[in-house]
Amino acid sequence: MVSTETGSIVIGSAVTANLGSTPVTAYQIDVTLSASQGPTAYDLGYVDTTVTPNRLYTGDSTGVNTGNTGATRPTTLDGTSHLVKQ
Secondary structure, X not given: OOOOOOEEEEXXXXXXXXXXXXXXXXXXXXXXXXXXXXXXXXXXXXXXXOOOOOEEEEXXXXXXXXXXXXXXOOOOEOOOOOEOOO
């Protein structure tokens, strides 16, 4: 499924996060989408460049790590889904 959104992404500090049981260097990302006019989502992002096409993994927002505030930003990555550039 292809989805298009407009907005802004601010890439912040590098952090160590787990993708499954593997520690990787991810980045804090703050995402604000214009179309949905929703609040900023506080997340993690990691691009796996060892595969083609590259895969973008984002944070696991289950439990208390909802990403609704900077304090609840996910600390691990969701290894069950990823995005690829079309």
